[in-house]
Every structure is written in C-alpha cells, then in structure tokens.
Amino acid sequence: MRSAAAAKCRIVTFHGVGAPQRVLDPGESDYWVPVDRFRHLLGRIASHPSRERVYITFDDGNISDVLVGAPEIQLRGLTAEFFVLTGRVGLPGSLGAEDILALMRMGMRVGSHGVAHRDWSRLSARELDYELNASKGMLEDICGSPVRSASIPFGRYNGAVLSALRKAGYTTVYSSDGGPFYNSPFLRPRTSIRRDATDGAIERILSGEMPAWRWLRRTIRMAITARF
Ligand SMILES: [Zn+2]
Numbered sequence: 654m655r656s657a658a659a660a661k662c663r664i665v666t667f668h669g670v671g672a673p674q675r676v677l678d679p680g681e682s683d684y685w686v687p688v689d690r691f692r693h694l695l696g697r698i699a700s701h702p703s704r705e706r707v708y709i710t711f712d713d714g715n716i717s718d719v720l721v722g723a724p725e726i727q728l729r730g731l732t733a734e735f736f737v738l739t740g741r742v743g744l745p746g747s748l749g750a751e752d753i754l755a756l757m758r759m760g761m762r763v764g765s766h767g768v769a770h771r772d773w774s775r776l777s778a779r780e781l782d783y784e785l786n787a788s789k790g791m792l793e794d795i796c797g798s799p800v801r802s803a804s805i806p807f808g809r810y811n812g813a814v815l816s817a818l819r820k821a822g823y824t825t826v827y828s829s830d831g832g833p834f835y836n837s838p839f840l841r842p843r844t845s846i847r848r849d850a851t852d853g854a855i856e857r858i859l860s861g862e863m864p865a866w867r868w869l870r871r872t873i874r875m876a877i878t879a880r881f
Contacts, residue, residue, distance in 0.1 A: 660706055660835065660836075661706060661833045661834075661861045662706050662707075662708065662833060662834055662841075662861075663703075663706065663708070663833040663834075663858060663861045664708040664709070664710055664827065664842070664843040665708070665709055665843065665845075665859075666710045666711070666712055666804075666829065666844065666845045666846065667686060667691070667709070667712075667722065667846055668681070668684035668685060668712050668713050668715065668845070669681075669684065669686070669715045669717050670686055670687075670717040670721040671685075671688045671691075671717050673715070673717075673746060674715075674716055674745060674746035675715075675744070675747065683847050684846070685848055686846060686848050687848065688721060690848070691721065691722075691725065695731065696729070697855060697856075697859065698729075698859060699730065699731060701859045703859060703860065703861065706861070707859055708733075709731060709733035709734070710733060710735070710736060710827060710843060711734070711735045711736065712736045712804055712806075713741075713747075713770070714735065714736070714738050714741055714742065714747050714766065715746065715747060716747055718748055718756065719748060719752040719755055719756055722735075723735075723755075723756050723759045723761050724759070727759050732760055732762070733761055733762070734761065734762040734763070734764055734802065735753075735756055735762070735764070736764045736765065736766035736802075736803070736804035736827070737753060737763060737766055737792060738766045738768065738788075739765070739767075739768050739788040739791040739792060740767075740769040740770075742791070742795075750795045753795050753796065754796070762802070763792060763796055763800065764792075764800060764801075764802035765785070765788040765789050765792055765800055765804075765823075766788070766803065766804050766806060767803070767806055768784050768788045769784070770806050771784060771806060772806060772807055772809050773805060773806060773809065773814045773817075774809040774810055774811045774813075774814055778813070778817070781813070781814065781817045782817060785803070785817055785818060785823070788803075789803075789822065789823075799822075801822060801824040802824070802826070802827070803823045803825075803827070804826075804827040804843075805826065805827065805828050805829070807829075808828050808829025808830065810828060811878055811879070811881045812878075812879050812880050815839075819839070824839070825839065826840050827840075827841050827843050828840055828875070829843055830871055830874070830875055831843070831844045831871065832844065832861075832863040832867065832871055833863060840879065842871065842875070844858050846858075
C-alpha cells in the first residue's frame with residue numbers, strides 16, 4: 654500500500670508555443686499551442702489547488718522556449734525543465750547556447766532530449782551511447798554544471814534504453830506514458846499537451862485523475878516495455 658504521505662505528482666509537456674520558426678515534422682503541429690491558449694493553460698496551472706505537485710517540461714528546444722515559454726512561466730512564479738536537442742542548438746527556430754544560459758538565469762532547469770531526435774528504442778548500442786553521451790557532454794559544457802535528466806524522443810523506450818541512460822549517468826528520465834505518479838521514480842510519465850486539448854481534459858490532467866483500469870494498464874505496459 655502507498656504511504657499516506659506519498660505525493661501524487663503529474664507532469665505536463667509542451668513542445669512549441671506560437672508560430673514555429675522552423676519547418677515542422679509531420680504531426681508536430683498538433684503539439685504547437687497558440688500563445689493565448691498557452692497563457693490560459695499556465696493560468697490554470699498557477700491557480701490550481703495541486704499547483705505544487707504539477708511539473709512543467711518542454712521538449713525539442715524550440716526558440717519559443719526562451720521567447721515565450723520561460724518568460725510566461727517566470728511571470729506566474731512557476732518553473733520548468735527544458736529538454737534540448739543538441740543537434741539543433743544554434744539552428745534557425747531552435748535555442749542557441751546563449752538562449753540555454755538565459756533559461757538557466759531565469760531559474761529554469763535544462764536536460765537532454767538527445768542529439769538528433771531519433772527513436773532511441775531502434776538504435777544500436779553505439780548509436781544510443783552517442784545520443785546520450787554527446788548531448789549530455791555538450792549541455793554540460795554550455796551550462797557549466799552536471800546534466801542528469803533526459804526526456805525520451807517520441808516517448809519510445811525499452812530495457813536497453815533505460816540501462817544505457819543509467820550507464821550514461823542520468824538519474825531522472827521522462828517518458829510520455831501519461832498520468833500521475835508517486836514518489837520519485839527513475840522513469841517518470843508525462844502528459845503532452847496538444848493544441849486542441851479542452852479545458853476539461855486539462856483539468857483531469859492537473860487533478861491527476863486516472864481511472865484504476867488505466868493506471869493498471871499503464872503500469873503493466875511500462876513494466877513490460879522496460880524489460881525488452
Ligand atoms: Zn521531441
């Protein structure tokens with residue numbers, strides 16, 4: 654049984670805010686949220702009774718992280734963690750090294766999303782090591798401090814991916830399995846916010862609601878996926 658003191662946490666993930674300044678991959682625009690909608694969602698988070706247990710992350714290192722995301726978050730007294738693709742650092746539409754430092758100065762945290770946004774579950778051991786170590790090394794050079802968290806591209810992982818992450822020195826890893834979680838596990842599920850998410854759907858995410866059958870199904874799926 655869970656201890657009564659165990660805190661139920663939930664993590665929301667944003668990708669881009671406003672108009673993209675680079676060519677998007679197929680399906681990616683579903684996760685770009687208009688600025689007004691983004692402000693509305695942050696307002697919901699900031700005023701939510703569970704605010705202390707809601708964590709915010711951003712994936713892909715889009716330039717909107719520093720232009721809109723972090724400033725709006727800071728304005729509301731919130732904080733967030735930004736997962737950067739080091740292969741895109743400095744490219745048009747993506748964060749540059751100075752932007753990453755600016756995020757840190759705004760009190761935000763920075764983690765790795767790999768180098769080239771590849772599906773880690775399909776890489777050879779060598780390719781995977783490169784994604785995990787090269788991105789970590791580059792971010793540590795930029796930030797001047799250790800980087801120990803990663804978010805998994807496309808949310809796709811297996812046992813080999815999790816082992817390689819541990820071996821590379823990561824201590825916290827974020828998936829896209831959805832729903833809340835308890836305590837501080839190595840692998841943490843997150844829920845990606847789509848541009849068409851309704852207020853009702855957002856409320857369920859922020860409240861950490863998950864029917865028992867879905868919780869069970871997710872737990873089994875995560876355990877099985879992590880083994881192979
Ligand atoms: Zn991504």
